[in-house]
Amino acid sequence: MNKRAKFKIIENVNIAKDVFKIVLEGDTKDIKNAGQFINIELESLYLRRPISICDYDDKTVTIIYKVVGKGTEIMANLKNGVELDVLTGLGNGFDLDCDGDRPLVIGGGVGTPPMYRLCKDLIAKGKKPIVILGFGSKDDLFFEEEFKKLGVDVYVSTNDGSVGTKGFVTDVMKDLNDYTYFYACGPMVMLKAICGATDKSGQVSLEERMGCGFGACMGCTIKTKDGYRRVCKEGPVFRKESLIWE
Amino acid sequence: MGINKDLTTTLSGVKLDNPVIPASGTFGxxxxFTDFYDINILGSISFKGTTKEPRYGNPLPRIADCKSGLINAIGLQNPGVDKVISEELPKLRSCFKKPLIANISGFAIDEYVHCCKLMDKEEQVEIIEVNISCPNVHNGGMTFGTNPEAAAEVTRAVKAVTTKPVYVKLTPNVTNIVEIAKAVEAAGADGIVLINTLLGMRINLKNKKPVIANKMGGFSGPAIFPVALRMVYQVYEAVKIPIIGVGGIESAEDVIEMMLAGASAIEVGAANLKNPYACKEIIDNLPAAMEKYEIDSLKDIIGAAH
Known part of the structure; x- marks a missing residue:
């Protein structure tokens, strides 16, 4: 049941260059899986802004976003105590059933947040995830420590080499050979490169410009091997095997 | 609520419990929407625009946010009339027991005729809404709606293959809406749906290119309400057939205003995308709004502003 609820901001902090973390307090019962998203109404904007869920518990949701446009600019200036109108529990989220017990969990830039909850859920299922985080530079890096605290192996790559491996997440992947499956979220170029770099099966979470976020407008439909699929409704998580790279 | 108000209305003999109909393309x-509420509270549903062949639509991005509205350039994505009838309508039937409005589109007159013939056999479809106003497809859609002769020709062709009421959905992107409305009335249309989206665009300041891949799209949302209202008002004076008013409606007060201008029923479009509960809230709020403006029956106020 997708539901609309009021959520109160209890934290909104800058955690990396142009990147902010908001903790919202409200009814989270409609959130079922890591990889789902919420759709936030913002004053003075017509359409809601969809943001992936980084983590959640019984009464809070954590989201992480990068200021890239008007919506995220408004969000960055929201103060604690502000109430937001939110649709929660949207999208399918990740399927935790995966090959083997060593899934590779890859996050690129602001594609990283949903991988945090995914990692927690995989660990709770007895899996031993390996994490790769890819960023542009040291200033863009966030959540490395949070992932490490989960007790998983964390590798970092940066385009300029200011932290971790110089290059892309796929450069880290080259040296890893004991993973059994992969999960990824990040820019399209990264996802395409990952799918091309491994013969393992996996799931990727896509981002598209959305109208409604719940399957009504067909604004975010992509072509897949299984037919036309709405990123907001049948996605945002798709199996590698069903994707068509153009 | 406890306020006893008559919300019923009639479209060419089709009785609706209330005048609130989600507009095609905004309600799948x-x-x-059963994730959000019991859709049987609606007067009717105009379901996703259906074409003869399956369509993916236009390349992404095909949505742009605007002040007081949005631009869409979906381009009539739908699984094609055969699958709409074999797969989508059974699913809709299982959760919705009211009269349906079938919105059909085409790129040639025979495609409209083909869809209309098949929809004519669907018992739950009680009105055929002929979309000659989609701004997002080439060589079809709006081309029929911007020329009185072409609009009349589509209307006549569709009327010839169905006994169900035919409502023609017109585009506001014309110099003289009254001329087009009179042409479809003369060609036998049973009703008119006013208005489809206004052609618009946005440009991304960062990459200095149009936001929408198709460059332009249809602008809808509360910003277009006064334009829709004006056209309904003008057309009401010129034709005798009923009008469904659509464009930027998002409150019970908007419904009343649109009906005062001459609409017998209304469609809610963009508001469904911003707020999935929009139609429910409008229906819930209608009795109180009617009480406030001393209206007992919505039927009584149709065209009362004239």
């Missing part, structure tokens, strides 16, 4: 095939 209806069942998506």
């Amino acid at each position: 095939f209806g069942y998506e």
Whole structure:
């Protein structure tokens, strides 16, 4: 049941260059899986802004976003105590059933947040995830420590080499050979490169410009091997095997 | 609530419990909204625009946010009339027991005729809404709606293959809406739906290119309400057939205003995308709004502003 609820901001902090973390307090019962998203109404904007869920518990949701446009600019200036109108529990989220017990969990830039909850859920299922985080530079890096605290192996790559491996997440992947499956979220170029770099099966979470976020407008439909699929409704998580790279 | 008000209305003999109808393209095939509320509270549903062949639509991005509205350039994505009938309508039927409005589109007159013939056999479809106003497809859609002769020709062709009421959905992107409305009335249309979206665009300041891949799209949302209202008002004076008013409606007060201008029923479009509960809230709020403005029956106020 997708539901609309009021959520109160209890934290909104800058955690990396142009990147902010908001903790919202409200009814989270409609959130079922890591990889789902919420759709936030913002004053003075017509359409809601969809943001992936980084983590959640019984009464809070954590989201992480990068200021890239008007919506995220408004969000960055929201103060604690502000109430937001939110649709929660949207999208399918990740399927935790995966090959083997060593899934590779890859996050690129602001594609990283949903991988945090995914990692927690995989660990709770007895899996031993390996994490790769890819960023542009040291200033863009966030959540490395949070992932490490989960007790998983964390590798970092940066385009300029200011932290971790110089290059892309796929450069880290080259040296890893004991993973059994992969999960990824990040820019399209990264996802395409990952799918091309491994013969393992996996799931990727896509981002598209959305109208409604719940399957009504067909604004975010992509072509897949299984037919036309709405990123907001049948996605945002798709199996590698069903994707068509153009 | 406890306020006893008559919300019923009639479209060419089709009785609706209330005048609130989600507009085609903003409500999928209806069942998506059962996640939010029981859709049987609606007067009717105009389901996703259907074409002869399956369509993916236009390249992404095909949505742009605007002040007081949005631009869409979906381009009539739908699984094609055969699958709409075999797969989508059974799903819709299982959760919606009221009269349906079938919105059909085409790129040639025979495609409209083909869809209309098949929809004519669908018992739950009680009105055929002929979309000659989609701004997002080439060589079809709006081209029929911007020329009185072409609009009349589509209307005549569709009327010839169905006994169900035919409502023609017109585009506001014309110099003289009254001329087009009179042409479809003369060609036998049973009603008129006013208005489809206004052609618009946005440009991304960062990459200095149009936001929408198709460059332009249809602008809808509360910003277009006064334009829709004006056209309904003008057309009401010129034709005798009923009008469904659509464009930027998002409150019970908007419904009343649109009906005062001459609409017998209304469609809610963009508001469904911003707020999935929009139609429910409008229906819930209508009795109180009617009480406030001393209206007992919505039927009584149709065209009362004239």
